[in-house]
Amino acid sequence: MRLPALPLSLFAVAALGQTPSFERSVQPVINQSCVGCHNDRSAAGGLNIVPFQNPATLASNRDDWERIIQKIRTGEMPPKGMPRPTTAQTEALLTYVTAEFARADKLVKPDPGRVTARRLNRNEYTNTIRDLLAVEFRADRDFPTDDSGHGFDNIGDVLTISPILMEKYLNAAERIAARAIGADPLPKPVEKLYHNRDKAIRRIDRSTIEASHRVDFEGEYTIRFGLPGERSADAPPVKLGLWMDGKLLHTITAETKPSKLVYFNPYSEEEMRLLLPEGDHVFRAGFIDDPFVKDLSDKDAYNNKKNKWLDSILFIGPFPAKTERPSRKKLLTCDPNSGDACIESILANLARRAYRRPVAKDEVAKLTRFVGLARQEGLSTEQGLQLAIQAVLVSPHFLFRVERDSDPVTPRPVTDLELASRLSYFLWSSMPDEELLRLAETSKLRPALNAQIQRMLADPKASALAENFAGQWLEIRNLDSVKPDPGKFPAWNPELRDAMKAETRLFFEAMLTENRPMAEFLDARFTFLNETLAKHYGIDGVTGPAFRRVELATPQRGGILSHASVLTVSSYPTRTSPVIRGKYILQNILGAPPPAPPPDVPALDEEKMATAGSLRQQMEKHRTNPTCASCHNRMDVLGFGLENYDGIGTWRTKDGKFDLDTSGTMPNGKSFQDPAQMRTVLQAELPDFARCVTEKMLTYALGRGLERYDRRTVETITKAIAPANYPFQALVKEIVHSLPFQMRRGETPREKSSSQVATR
Numbered sequence: 001m002r003l004p005a006l007p008l009s010l011f012a013v014a015a016l017g018q019t020p021s022f023e024r025s026v027q028p029v030i031n032q033s034c035v036g037c038h039n040d041r042s043a044a045g046g047l048n049i050v051p052f053q054n055p056a057t058l059a060s061n062r063d064d065w066e067r068i069i070q071k072i073r074t075g076e077m078p079p080k081g082m083p084r085p086t087t088a089q090t091e092a093l094l095t096y097v098t099a100e101f102a103r104a105d106k107l108v109k110p111d112p113g114r115v116t117a118r119r120l121n122r123n124e125y126t127n128t129i130r131d132l133l134a135v136e137f138r139a140d141r142d143f144p145t146d147d148s149g150h151g152f153d154n155i156g157d158v159l160t161i162s163p164i165l166m167e168k169y170l171n172a173a174e175r176i177a178a179r180a181i182g183a184d185p186l187p188k189p190v191e192k193l194y195h196n197r198d199k200a201i202r203r204i205d206r207s208t209i210e211a212s213h214r215v216d217f218e219g220e221y222t223i224r225f226g227l228p229g230e231r232s233a234d235a236p237p238v239k240l241g242l243w244m245d246g247k248l249l250h251t252i253t254a255e256t257k258p259s260k261l262v263y264f265n266p267y268s269e270e271e272m273r274l275l276l277p278e279g280d281h282v283f284r285a286g287f288i289d290d291p292f293v294k295d296l297s298d299k300d301a302y303n304n305k306k307n308k309w310l311d312s313i314l315f316i317g318p319f320p321a322k323t324e325r326p327s328r329k330k331l332l333t334c335d336p337n338s339g340d341a342c343i344e345s346i347l348a349n350l351a352r353r354a355y356r357r358p359v360a361k362d363e364v365a366k367l368t369r370f371v372g373l374a375r376q377e378g379l380s381t382e383q384g385l386q387l388a389i390q391a392v393l394v395s396p397h398f399l400f401r402v403e404r405d406s407d408p409v410t411p412r413p414v415t416d417l418e419l420a421s422r423l424s425y426f427l428w429s430s431m432p433d434e435e436l437l438r439l440a441e442t443s444k445l446r447p448a449l450n451a452q453i454q455r456m457l458a459d460p461k462a463s464a465l466a467e468n469f470a471g472q473w474l475e476i477r478n479l480d481s482v483k484p485d486p487g488k489f490p491a492w493n494p495e496l497r498d499a500m501k502a503e504t505r506l507f508f509e510a511m512l513t514e515n516r517p518m519a520e521f522l523d524a525r526f527t528f529l530n531e532t533l534a535k536h537y538g539i540d541g542v543t544g545p546a547f548r549r550v551e552l553a554t555p556q557r558g559g560i561l562s563h564a565s566v567l568t569v570s571s572y573p574t575r576t577s578p579v580i581r582g583k584y585i586l587q588n589i590l591g592a593p594p595p596a597p598p599p600d601v602p603a604l605d606e607e608k609m610a611t612a613g614s615l616r617q618q619m620e621k622h623r624t625n626p627t628c629a630s631c632h633n634r635m636d637v638l639g640f641g642l643e644n645y646d647g648i649g650t651w652r653t654k655d656g657k658f659d660l661d662t663s664g665t666m667p668n669g670k671s672f673q674d675p676a677q678m679r680t681v682l683q684a685e686l687p688d689f690a691r692c693v694t695e696k697m698l699t700y701a702l703g704r705g706l707e708r709y710d711r712r713t714v715e716t717i718t719k720a721i722a723p724a725n726y727p728f729q730a731l732v733k734e735i736v737h738s739l740p741f742q743m744r745r746g747e748t749p750r751e752k753s754s755s756q757v758a759t760r
Contacts, residue, residue: 022055025096029085033078034068046595058100062708069097070592075668076634111709112411112743118156118401118703121146123468127430127461128398132354133180133389134326136277138245143168150705151696152472154425157704161399173393179218179278180327180389183382186219186318195226196311204495206293206301208286209310218278218325219318224271225285226312229304231256231292238292238308240270243284246498250274251288256308268308275321285310289544331389336381343371343381347388355397356431357417358441367391401425405746413743416440423449423736426701427456429464453733457513466508469700473693474560474588476504478569485574489648491536499533500565500649502547507560510549511728518690518726522589523559523679525552536564538651555676556651561585561642562675564649571647576615578639585638590685591692594635615655616640637664641678690726691718694735701735713738 030049038049047064051057058065071077073094078084085093120128122139129137144165149155161169178184194200194211202210215221223242240254254270287293287310293301300306331350334342347367351359367388374384392398403418414422420440424432432440436452439445445452456462471477479501484492506528511521529550534542537557542550552558560566570584571577587593643662646652653660664678665671672678682689694717699706706714717734724730735741 020092020096020099022058022096025092026055027053029072029089029093032083033085036082037079055100058097059104062101062104065097066101069094074592074634075666105712105715108709108712110411110712110739111707112740112745113702113704113707113710114405114744114747115403115702115704116156117403118154119159119161119399120401121153121159123464124154124425124429127428127464129176129393131430131433131461132350133176134330135176135179136279137172137176137179138279139172141280142172148472150699152469152700154429154468154700154703155705169394169399173390175278176393177386177389180325180331181382181386182218182321182325182328183380183386186217186320189317189319192315194313201311201313204284204286206296206307206309207290208284209313210282210284211313212280212282213313213315214280215276215278215315215318217318218276220273220321221276221315221317221319222271222273223283224269224314224316225254225310226314227254227268227270227308228311229267229302229306229308230258231306231308233257235292238290239288240310241286241288242272242274243286244276244281246282246284254287254308256292275323275325276317283313285313286545331385336385340368343385344368346385347392350389351392353431353434353437354392355395356401356421356437357397403744405744407746409746411743411745416443416445419742420445422701422741423452423456426736427453427465427732428459428461429468430461449736450733453729453736457729457732462512463505463509465512466505469697470505470508471501473696473700474504474566475569475584476501476565479565482568483573484568484571484648488574489646491650492648495532496536496564496648499530499536499547500563500568502530503528503533504560504563504565506547507563512732515727515729517724518693518728518731519683519686521560521693522682522686522689523676525558526550527552527557527563533564536648536650555674556644558676559679561589561679561682562645562649564645567642567645567649568647574647576643576645576647578615578636578643580639581642582635582637582639585682586635588696589682589692590688591695592688616643616661634667637666638678640664641672641675644675686726687718687722690721690731694718694731697731698735698738698740702740710740713740 030052034049037044038047040048040050047067049068052061052064052068068077072090122143122145125139125143126137129135129139144162146153147158147160149158153159192213194213196203196209200211204210225240235256237253237255239251241251242249250272252270252272255268293307293309296307302309331346333346333349336343336346344364348359348364351363351367370387370391371381371384374387375381396402401421403414406412417437417440420432420436424430424436435455436445439448439452479497486492507524510516510526510528511518511524516524527550528547529537529539529542530545530547531543532545534540534550539550539557542548556562566584567581570581572580583594641662641664643655643660644651644653662675662678663671663673666681670681670684672681691714694714695706698710698714698717717731717738718726720734721727721730
């Protein structure tokens with residue numbers, strides 16, 4: 001835990017006529033209000049405060065003291081029934097301890113820390129392959145799940161390579177290289193049909209179908225769509241779209257009028273010819289902005305005489321591509337059959353970008369040998385280039401981001417090239433582009449740093465920050481694994497889940513790209529909706545699958561805590577959980593995670609949930625226990641404030657047959673009646689929220705957990721962005737300019753010993 005900055009002064013102490021000291025400012029409050037529960041016998045909350053009667057413990061037990069101070073500052077401690085200190089006593093204690101902490105932090109020698117050599121995680125690998133070779137490769141579908149540490153999956157210490165992953169790298173390198181160059185001959189075309197009669201398609205709605213299909217070889221494919229039925233003679237044509245993995249690939253116009261030639265059998269086909277990448281994909285076909293079906297009954301929607309709809313998708317291929325692949329354009333800057341000089345140029349440029357640094361002549365020479373070996377085996381020059389690309393993709397220089405320590409002790413600024421990689425993998429989860437790499441190579445990056453940050457945040461690749469940082473900080477990635485009970489929540493389906501994820505991602509992107517203040521994260525008056533999510537929220541006027549910005553007209557929604565994504569991942573499959581939601585707010589919004597619960601806490605009786613009273617009434621029981629109340633007095637209040645939202649975020653006014661009570665009073669005395677008022681209460685704790693976001697984003701940016709010596713950095717950043725109301729882009733810039741982002745040091749003896757033990 002940590003101690004947020006406090007707007008206090010020593011006036012409170014002076015008003016008591018005392019010189020600030022541990023004996024005068026701290027001990028009386030501890031003895032009067034804390035020792036009764038936190039002693040040798042009971043140690044409520046796992047804390048025995050009796051040994052903390054010595055001022056030296058402010059340094060030796062800093063983490064425990066920060067926990068104590070936070071509980072006192074928020075009003076959680078002392079609990080009801082215990083003697084409470086006066087306001088002047090509380091301010092005197094907080095002021096003294098805060099000043100002592102600040103004094104101690106100033107004496108700490110600046111330490112940028114160090115990050116171990118970091119392997120590219122699955123998202124970084126996917127994006128780097130895309131930007132390096134113009135090849136779409138889904139590492140999340142081929143590689144094992146990355147381990148996480150400190151809440152994120154880009155932490156260097158946990159990104160190891162197992163034998164299985166190494167085998168996956170070798171297989172992926174061969175496939176990616178073949179797709180990039182396309183020198184290997186394609187097999188004969190085959191057909192694969194997905195039809196409604198075989199239950200091989202999923203019907204999303206009246207105008208949309210979906211099928212999962214594996215493309216075994218990258219190439220061009222003819223895709224045909226079966227369209228039974230017909231509409232009236234004056235019915236207009238429709239726009240037919242094909243999506244792959246959620247991305248719209250192509251559209252055509254499809255006729256819907258009766259056909260004189262096949263009137264006795266109204267079935268028609270439309271087709272597209274597209275270049276498809278190898279891999280497992282989800283294809284979706286549907287009519288775009290088709291108002292015709294909205295006035296049809298369910299019975300008429302599939303009546304051959306009244307409607308035309310989709311019932312099948314047929315894939316035929318592969319065929320050789322008629323147009324040059326984007327990957328070949330990116331790689332083959334000259335004709336590789338023109339001579340060795342061209343081959344060296346192609347591979348030197350590839351290695352420079354893949355290794356994210358200039359490459360030596362001997363490195364290029366080793367790669368060109370693969371082309372010579374291929375020729376000796378009777379393969380073509382382009383097939384030899386494929387072998388060289390494979391070698392690049394399994395090189396440690398590609399798979400790892402290595403920063404070498406020139407001095408094992410003295411901290412040093414990271415080089416411009418290292419800074420370029422730190423910056424690009426922070427903001428883009430990918431390799432530096434040509435502009436960033438060129439600035440780094442000429443030692444001009446640091447003077448242009450702010451301009452580069454601005455440019456990179458404006459680039460579409462910055463969506464990776466929303467996908468990877470916000471997705472893990474807000475736990476939205478968990479939506480892929482949650483399984484709400486279909487009996488309790490029949491509205492849950494993949495389309496609603498995807499819409500939930502999209503809303504939060506687009507909201508975070510807007511907060512970042514528009515440089516909006518962090519307070520709006522807690523209670524923004526806008527969000528992003530499509531028709532699916534708008535109906536889920538009960539908001540009218542939003543039609544179609546496309547997302548658009550929507551101004552919120554009612555207090556039911558506002559800010560991230562009213563997003564269905566957050567409300568779903570913080571619920572059980574069968575019901576809401578005020579405890580989980582309250583813990584979510586404490587941990588991810590206020591940065592004050594509660595300790596683990598005792599092992600003997602009894603579970604709620606689920607069978608009595610609908611008959612014995614509301615969820616709130618049943619859960620009030622465990623708060624009568626003083627040990628439980630120490631955490632739940634704040635946590636449960638916040639969770640109950642969100643009870644108007646069910647387990648998948650739908651607004652409600654009853655818990656079963658019982659009326660909901662969403663009111664609450666925080667330990668500091670502030671109260672609210674509904675979620676909107678609770679959001680207002682939380683905005684008063686904006687400094688805590690800003691510090692929480694700063695700590696989490698700094699952890700993500702550095703790829704390591706924060707240590708005690710990082711406290712000063714966190715404090716400096718939050719103070720710097722506070723005057724402008726904590727704008728998001730300012731936070732990013734302050735992190736990039738911070739000591740730990742700009743510098744590194746070698747291993748200390750203790751760290752070296754720990755790393756040696758870990759690798760045995």
